[in-house]
Amino acid sequence: MTSTASAANTSPELPVVPDKAGPPRSRSAPERSRGMFASLRVRNYRLFFSGQIISNIGTWMQRIAQDWLVFDLSGYNPVALGIAVALQFLPTLLLSLWAGVLADRVDKRKLLMAIQSGMALQALVLGGLVLNGAAQLWQVYLLCFVLGTLSALEVPTRQAFVAEMVGRDQTANAVALNSSIFNLARIVGPAIAGFAIVLVGMGWLFIANAVSTVAVIAGLASMRSSELFRSPAVDRAKGQLREGLRYVRSRPDLVTVMVLVFFVSTFGITFFTSLAIVAANVFGTEADGYGMLSTMLAVGTFTGALLSARRGSRGGPSLRVLLVSAVALGLIEFVGAFMPTYALFGVALIPLGFATITFLNTANALVQTTVSPQMRGRVMGLYVLVLMGGNPVGGPMTGWMADTFGGRSPFYIGGAVALVAALICGYVAYRVQQRNMRPSPLSEE
Numbered sequence: 001m002t003s004t005a006s007a008a009n010t011s012p013e014l015p016v017v018p019d020k021a022g023p024p025r026s027r028s029a030p031e032r033s034r035g036m037f038a039s040l041r042v043r044n045y046r047l048f049f050s051g052q053i054i055s056n057i058g059t060w061m062q063r064i065a066q067d068w069l070v071f072d073l074s075g076y077n078p079v080a081l082g083i084a085v086a087l088q089f090l091p092t093l094l095l096s097l098w099a100g101v102l103a104d105r106v107d108k109r110k111l112l113m114a115i116q117s118g119m120a121l122q123a124l125v126l127g128g129l130v131l132n133g134a135a136q137l138w139q140v141y142l143l144c145f146v147l148g149t150l151s152a153l154e155v156p157t158r159q160a161f162v163a164e165m166v167g168r169d170q171t172a173n174a175v176a177l178n179s180s181i182f183n184l185a186r187i188v189g190p191a192i193a194g195f196a197i198v199l200v201g202m203g204w205l206f207i208a209n210a211v212s213t214v215a216v217i218a219g220l221a222s223m224r225s226s227e228l229f230r231s232p233a234v235d236r237a238k239g240q241l242r243e244g245l246r247y248v249r250s251r252p253d254l255v256t257v258m259v260l261v262f263f264v265s266t267f268g269i270t271f272f273t274s275l276a277i278v279a280a281n282v283f284g285t286e287a288d289g290y291g292m293l294s295t296m297l298a299v300g301t302f303t304g305a306l307l308s309a310r311r312g313s314r315g316g317p318s319l320r321v322l323l324v325s326a327v328a329l330g331l332i333e334f335v336g337a338f339m340p341t342y343a344l345f346g347v348a349l350i351p352l353g354f355a356t357i358t359f360l361n362t363a364n365a366l367v368q369t370t371v372s373p374q375m376r377g378r379v380m381g382l383y384v385l386v387l388m389g390g391n392p393v394g395g396p397m398t399g400w401m402a403d404t405f406g407g408r409s410p411f412y413i414g415g416a417v418a419l420v421a422a423l424i425c426g427y428v429a430y431r432v433q434q435r436n437m438r439p440s441p442l443s444e445e
Helices: 043-073 078-105 108-131 137-166 168-200 203-221 240-249 252-268 271-282 287-312 319-336 342-369 373-388 391-405 409-437
Strands: none
Touching (some): 043 078, 043 108, 043 137, 043 168, 043 203, 043 271, 043 287, 078 137, 078 373, 078 391, 108 137, 108 203, 137 168, 137 342, 168 203, 168 287, 168 342, 240 252, 240 373, 252 319, 252 342, 252 373, 252 391, 252 409, 271 391, 271 409, 287 342, 319 342, 319 409, 342 373, 391 409
16 A cells, blocks of 8 residues: 555656556556557457447437426526536535545446446436426436436546556546547537437437447446456555545645646536526527537537547646646636627637646546556545535536526636636646745755
8 A cells, every 4th residue: 555655755846746656557558659549459448438439429418308308397497407417416525535445445347337237227217207208307306316326436436447447658548538539429419419309309318328328338348357457456444535635635736636626617617507508598599509509519628638638648647738728718718608699609619618628638637647556546536526526516506696697607707716716726836836946944054
């Protein structure tokens, strides 16, 4: 087990330095392969990647359908949509840290298969209720909470499992490729969902998502365990959660990333809620208009993810890129909020998506590539907590702001908060770097 003392030995500068501690993996990692699709040379990751392509399209179809279902059942009330978002992300506050501990203890592949099966069942139940005309708002709220519980367990496990599939050197590239297919699905899924809701109704989209989950389960089941880059499982013991928190606290670089991710994700990245509000209440469009805005945002995120994959195959992630992308995200979101027409607002979403995915990919890669393998699950649990844990507050807050100050307010207020947070974190990082570079009085003597 890596001690927190050894984890604190970072370079004199704040930019992140990988923690090389930890036992050897199940097989030696290959030299870094270059190219945008370098990690796809790994068979296990190809299986995972293929399943994710199919499943993510289904996931985005369900997200659009679920948001519109809540809007429809609530009489287009933005506060109701905020409540649904809060219920879906509330379990993250309660479970993500413990999910990280669980991921360090058990076989991540088998755990992911079980969780994906539960997600498929949730989608089937919701689809059945809608198709039978029996869906009520409280039922949707309950199933949002169920999905949130499963997601709180799945996300830290999946994030930590990426490095086990490809090894440390290809982790940044694999993280970026994951984002590319996620955002390709974000282009295709909402576009399909917007028109499918009009043509066949919302129920079949939930059924389609349940079926798409089979691709992920099949890919996980087909992997070769002998080719995974595993560390020995951490034995069950008291204090493992606190040990993970102490580990992060001993690393100023990780603390900077976690604080910035919390503020940007909670206040700046509220698109799942605010886009539906802008589409319906500001520009007066139907579900297809909401789907098109989501697609425009995804064009930017998909492009940004591909460029991140290219950077990830050539070198490690940079704290400077993280800070610059956070500044760009806040500034573009603030300016985009005041676009006068639907078309101009949609165009502004493209660079916003680019900055958003650059920020998220860089933060994820910084965390994953710089921690001890035996701590990865717990650190990723904390990362998921700060990334998604603010949504139970941010969701209702976004709905309240839109209801009180107008549908554009979540964008200009969220953009301003993200911009200020990035500038403050950048200033703190600079001061820490200068302090670490300054010779101590003892060394001068």
